[in-house]
Amino acid sequence: MIEPQRETGHRGDDDLLTAGLGLAGLRAMVPPAFAEVANPTAAELRRRAIWNNWRGIADLSASGGYGQVYGSVAGVPGREFSAFATVAGASQPHRVLVQVPDAFDQAKRCVVVTASSGSRGVYGSIAVAGAWGLPKGCAVAYTDKGAGTDYYDIDTHTGVKLDGTRGTLEEALAFRPDVDTGASGVAFKHAHSGDNPEADWGRHVKQAAEFALSALDRAFPQSAPFNFDNTRVIAVGISNGGGAVLRAAELEGEWLDAVVAGEPNIYVPGAGSRTLYDYTTEAALLMPCALLHLPADSLPQPPVRAQAEPLWIARCAALKQSGLVTGDNTKAQAESAYQRLHANGWTDQALTAGALSVGFDLWRAVAVTYASAYARSPIGQHPCGYSFAAQNPDFSPRAATQAERSAWFADGSGIPPGAGVGIVDTKLAPPDFTLPGLQCLRGLPEAPDDSAFKRGLAQTRAAMPRKGLPVVVIHGLDDGLVPPAFSSAPYVATAQAAGRDVAYWQVKHAQHFDGFLALPAYGARYVPVLPYVYAALDQVAARLDGKAGKPADAVIEASPRGTGAVEAVQLAIPAQR
Structure with a gap:
């Protein structure tokens, strides 16, 4: 093995x-x-x-x-x-x-x-x-x-071999799903x-x-x-990887010497703590409308607001029709959606950074995939009727080309849409085409406690790290995808209350995606998270070598680069004791 x-x-x-x-x-x-x-x-x-x-x-x-x-x-x-x-x-x-x-x-x-x-x-x-x-x-x-990214093409019954190239069922594949006769499209492990x-x-x-x-x-x-x-x-690790290393920290035995978790997707019941699925489906429904309440010049680009606004306005009207917001006009409906999110723990900073996830349809993509994973749904049996396939310009499914299949290992992100694979939504209906499917996703946690979905969701609950294990958690206070108020803050509070060796670095002006800082509007506004991950690794290594004490809690006064270039002094890396 x-x-x-x-x-x-x-x-x-x-x-x-x-x-x-x-x-x-x-x-x-x-x-x-x-x-x-x-x-x-x-x-x-x-x-x-x-x-x-x-x-x-x-x-x-x-x-x-x-x-x-x-x-x-x-x-x-x-x-x-x-x-x-x-x-x-x-x-x-x-x-x-x-x-x-x-x-x-x-x-x-x-x-x-x-x-x-x-x-x-x-x-x-x-x-x-x-x-x-x-x-x-x-x-x-x-x-x-x-x-x-080991995507399996159902139409050709081909998958991905150990070296990343395509293979058939006669070969050892990274992912070999059960496929019913007559099924089509694309399957992936998550x-x-x-x-x-x-x-x-x-x-x-x-x-x-x-x-x-x-x-x-x-x-x-x-x-x-x-x-x-x-x-x-x-x-x-960072993001889901940060959650994964924190879940590793709770395993028995002294096999780990230290853990550094950046912007972790982690859930422990506590004040303000919410599951990823809960706040993702909430954001998918309400955030497009709520963003209209924020000043236009407060949102970094992309998405281009002028192109997005008609869709956001349509969402506001559909939410009003469904009874999810109040108000007789778009302005009032947007304020209602904003107030709902604000009351549930979303800060203005998280909403501003969350515009990126709205623009790239990331909330829906995450919710669709995780719903299938939690329910352990076979191909063709998604609890809300979704599936995945290569798509035509009108979003209708089609067979993938050989060139598309061959690049999936390298180009895929692990969650469609992307790399030529899209989400097929069987509930599409006007006027707000994706709303019916999103409402179904949002309602899944209301299923009976013995449902496959509810059991799967419960398995995401984390426990505390091993006593004495050095842990540093880093999170940007402007994170709009995994807001710290829902994830790292309650985790750290619970761990520290239990006497665990956990330090917490809260970075001002940092959001979730360093990769998007290459976009001028994002680079001018936000600082990267990776420097703090590397610094935390340096500090835990120095501690293990006996050269320094343990890292301390810190609220880091980082400064965005604006129109200039990043300089070390702007990052304000915490000193080690």
């Missing part, structure tokens, strides 16, 4: 950290090309996946400071070990991958274990964990935590594995760490065995 199935070398013009692209290649506006568009090689897919995942997570703009003020894109030669691993009780595997630099420090054995943010593929945390751990001589272990991956996030992380030790045994047999007693293991 954890023995390496594939080993590859990456040196010269194909390193571990950037696949040979370097900062200039990562900044390129077009992805690395395939020599044959419909038949890319494993190496081409890997390079493109790394390009996509760097750009999706880090601000690589010329004024963003990456590689100069913070972070590293230095070439790191080494080897990769990859496999499919399956946690006990699961029906589908998750990907595990370990990067072992040639400069691995055998005298100071170090593994950085991480989980992808969002539902990204296995390289989804390379800009988080790889960028910090590899230049320091640590091995870095990754998991897609049971989600990822929605259709039948395993509710979020319930096992912590176990995915631990199994990735175990795989790392196995890979190190193979890489350095003369220094074996590598185990949790003689190898330092630090877990780090």
Whole structure:
């Protein structure tokens, strides 16, 4: 289960950290090309996946400071070990991958274990964990935590092999769903594995760490065995990856030495705490209307307000018709929607940053996928009738092309829409076409407690980290996708009240997506989160080395760069005691 199935070398013009692209290649506006568009090689897919995942997570703009003020894109030669691993009780595997630099420090054995943010593929945390751990001589272990970009094409019965290329049912595939006769479209692990991956996030992380030790045994047999007693293991992740490493922190045993969680999607019952599904479905319904209450010049672009306003106005009217807001005109309806969100804990800062998720239809995308995962829905049995497929311009489903299928591993985000795969909504109806489906999604938590959905949702509840385990939680106070008031704040309060070793860094003027800071309106307004993740890793490592005390709680007075470039002084990194 954890023995390496594939080993590859990456040196010269194909390193571990950037696949040979370097900062200039990562900044390129077009992805690395395939020599044959419909038949890319494993190496081409890997390079493109790394390009996509760097750009999706880090601000690589010329004024963003990456590689100069913070972070590293230095070439790191080494080897990769990859496999499919399956946690006990699961029906589908998750990907595990370990990067072992040639400069691995055998005298100071170090593994950085991480989980992808969002539902990204296995390289989804390379800009988080790889960028910090590899230049320091640590091995870095990754998991897609049971989600990822191993899309299965139902029409051709093809999936993704270990090396990222397409394969048939006669070959070993990363995801092999049950498919009824006559089904069509696209299936993916997060929605259709039948395993509710979020319930096992912590176990995915631990199994990735175990795989790392196995890979190190193979890489350095003369220094074996590598185990949790003689190898330092630090877990780090952001967003869903941050939630995953916190779930790993609650597992029994002293296998982890420290944890750093950035902007984590985490839920523990407490004052203000809400499940991701609860506030996501609420935002999907109400936020398009509520944003009309905020001054037009208060919202960064995109989305372009002039293009979005007609849709937001239509949503206000539909909400009034459904009895979800009050008011006889758009202005009053928008204020009603705003007041409802405000009363439920949404701040103006979260609403402002949340405009990005409205513009990219992210709230609906998350809700559709998670509803399927929590209910463990088979293909074609989504609780609200949704499915996924390649689409025509009018959003009607069609068969995917070979070129589209071949690029899914590299280009997908793990949650459609994207990479040529869209959401098929069987409840579409005028005048606000997506509202009926969203109302169905919002109503699922009202199902009986013994429903599959309710059981799945309950499995997302986190427990406390192991006593004595150093943990640093970092969260931007302007986060509009995973607001800290619903997630990290109640988690930290509960952990600290229970006597756990948890420090909390609250970063002013930071939202959820560093990758969007390359857009001038966002870069001028917000600071990146990654510098604080790297700084927290530095501080926990110094503490483990006995060189410093534990990180302290901090409310960080960061300053956005405005029209200039990021400078270190603007970040106001907290000092270590």
